[in-house]
Amino acid sequence: MSELHWKQSITKIEPNKVMLRGYPIDELMGEKSYAECVYLALKGELPSVSEAKVINAILVSSIDHGATPPSALAAITSASTGAPINAALATGILSINKYHGGAIEGAMRTFLHIAELADDNDYELSEAVERLLSDYRVENKRVMGFGHRIHTDDPRQKRLFAMAKEAGLAGKYVEIAELVEAELHKQIGKKLPINVDGAIAALLCEMDFPPELANAFFIMSRMPGLVAHIHEEQTDHKPMRKIHPTDHDYSGPDERHL
């Protein structure tokens, strides 16, 4: 044991044994879903059945949103130069920042702030929401997680909140998100509906994830979409083509249902 000795609490390795947070990983395989193991890896314990459902839905919600977002465009730009798949993925992930994906963390911090404000001052949640949003207006600060360029009624947000309510997971933070939406309407006179980022933010708060992990959820969710775009770029397109950021159509299967 050197003076640099340190400890980590995530995985124990022994010959012929890999234990994630104490559970042999071969026991988890086949019994637990990837989404449950995401929760286990990050929180140290397995989720409840309800939490597992919600985490899974969060991970599915943002898998892809077409070829226009910068994470997809950066990834395929790199892919078209002949990048190995890890480099193209890294490129995509490095394009997930404050203005793309970052709204989840921003919304989480706002929701947590509102809850704290209510707690500390014995305010009703609605009063805390009103006060904080008034402050934001004075400081010319934007609330993240509300409004969307394309989706006025985001089906992913509706699905997430419906699932959370059905699962008994919709508590204080879902209420706060809905109060913020209403208060924004009142203060600005314009409907800025909760978007998918705002919905994910509320649910990660309900499950007590810290806001520092918000971006990680978006990134984990985006991975299969990025892989699919990178692979299609390297399979179907010529290297070094000029990639137009909007002038592209969808050529996959028609709308279909489960």
Added chain:
Amino acid sequence: MSELHWKQSITKIEPNKVMLRGYPIDELMGEKSYAECVYLALKGELPSVSEAKVINAILVSSIDHGATPPSALAAITSASTGAPINAALATGILSINKYHGGAIEGAMRTFLHIAELADDNDYELSEAVERLLSDYRVENKRVMGFGHRIHTDDPRQKRLFAMAKEAGLAGKYVEIAELVEAELHKQIGKKLPINVDGAIAALLCEMDFPPELANAFFIMSRMPGLVAHIHEEQTDHKPMRKIHPTDHDYSGPDERHL
């Protein structure tokens, strides 16, 4: 439509509608697992129940293997300098290459080569295995996906093959992997058991994934483990500490079972 017009077949976006390979993503949420959606994103169709089980187990199998692998060490080295989580994750992913994670692709190419050799020459699989491994010996080429520094009897490989057999997914490529293990024993006189990379390789071949995607599966699987290490580094440790690559212990929960 400009002269740069192009097509992608992954996701269609309309106002209030996001369709992954044709399926509205809000329908997938709650009905389909992340693992099933990984399959859908990459192959264009939903997996069978058996394939879904196996893909899920593959994604769980490599979530983490402690703090020693370079992907973990690079990620926490970056994290300890104050990197945002996407940069630390990119750092980890960029440390997954030929010698770390790359064995899955290497093994897939060997297995596919063997199957082709058998097909093209009407060889029995065992004959194709024997011939290719003899060639490898002459060319001083290593077979990837066999043998492990620590695990002589990798529980993850056993679990993956048991699940695949039970699910009726173990076909030609699982057979090839087992023949290679036996032939290696015969030629080298040493047991080099199929490792987790070799097992994943065989199963990805069974499900007809191209070898170019091998590394992507390893990377997707590694994400929650990397996130957990990065978060622990930034929560529990001082910035810029000297990170010893082996002198660390596990301080998490004791072994436990589902």
Added chain:
Amino acid sequence: MSELHWKQSITKIEPNKVMLRGYPIDELMGEKSYAECVYLALKGELPSVSEAKVINAILVSSIDHGATPPSALAAITSASTGAPINAALATGILSINKYHGGAIEGAMRTFLHIAELADDNDYELSEAVERLLSDYRVENKRVMGFGHRIHTDDPRQKRLFAMAKEAGLAGKYVEIAELVEAELHKQIGKKLPINVDGAIAALLCEMDFPPELANAFFIMSRMPGLVAHIHEEQTDHKPMRKIHPTDHDYSGPDERHL
């Protein structure tokens, strides 16, 4: 011209002509140094002879500082997994953040803040320094760019300031840096000498570079050092070796002089 039409002011390309900020690049080649062209690319104009000397010295100053810094360790960790050189370099660069390299930007912001405080309130520089550092103490905020774990008398800082003074480039910001050093001594009772980051910060302020570019100078400077470590790793060491963060010696040429 589409509705996405945009402009950039850096480089004009015509058949058989590449003009950087207006200058044909083949005219710059052989006539101007890389350091002068760095200045040209970033500021839009060529530097004076004095500025050219100082920029060159800044770029040389941080080329390497051994194998212990996280940028070097992350880069060689990635290199040892078989990463291509661009991925290993990206890994190193992604490990240059707030706590490693970030002090240049921090110091620049402090120096600019002090100058502004003096200007706005008609303070002497020394008064502005005293007030700001007192505020920092109250807010428990650290001044960056002062003190060093190993170097109590950093030869790079001395050289940079000597050169700047000789070249007539040492003005307000060099004075501020020296006042901060003295004031820190007075307030803390401990000598925290200007380090190489603090010196670079003062000189970048003198040349009117914005603090957002501070990290870019450190990164450009670090490139040859990182390339050398990556290349040595892949040439002299075995893949996947365990890389000790401190237990290494220098095996290159003995001390020598120009």
Added chain:
Amino acid sequence: MSELHWKQSITKIEPNKVMLRGYPIDELMGEKSYAECVYLALKGELPSVSEAKVINAILVSSIDHGATPPSALAAITSASTGAPINAALATGILSINKYHGGAIEGAMRTFLHIAELADDNDYELSEAVERLLSDYRVENKRVMGFGHRIHTDDPRQKRLFAMAKEAGLAGKYVEIAELVEAELHKQIGKKLPINVDGAIAALLCEMDFPPELANAFFIMSRMPGLVAHIHEEQTDHKPMRKIHPTDHDYSGPDERHL
């Protein structure tokens, strides 16, 4: 000294002393150019005056070539999402691969192969060139470093070769490059002039750099251009704008001369 003890030959650190390949770095500062220190870091010795001139010209030659190359587009795509400058730079670097920048390494390998062929078989260089290019035609393999989409008479190539000839650095490899150009003309009946990548390749061969470092030279050269584009993106443009890959104009200073 632990069992992980290792050695590196690049930089020695002592209190108040940083020695790059034996030279105190504060002695190099002000006396030696960045380009000379690049050579020192990578080769272990300082360059001759001629080599220093050529290395400097190589580093200047590829600083920027507008906003259209994928390294620039990926970097500004990431920058527009709010990436810190190191992440945007990493994104740009990760988009330098086989098809973008990679030609330097490709050309070096071809030139070295030709020289070896001539040596081993006592061929004239012209015979070795003819034989290898004939083989390439049979194998349908492209020679890299020749021909350009825009520049039929690349001024950077002309400048580099003129400088090398004047400096007495143009030897076997410059001759090989010129022979390849002539032979391509003869075999294909089309003029594919040596481009800037091919010229850099020949000169790196003359200075005995290994081909594994080719991409590193291109990356070091690209850094100031990438920094300039990233900074302009974050200063002049709105976050998350749609970035057209070709529909942009130059708005900087008019053509001017030294």
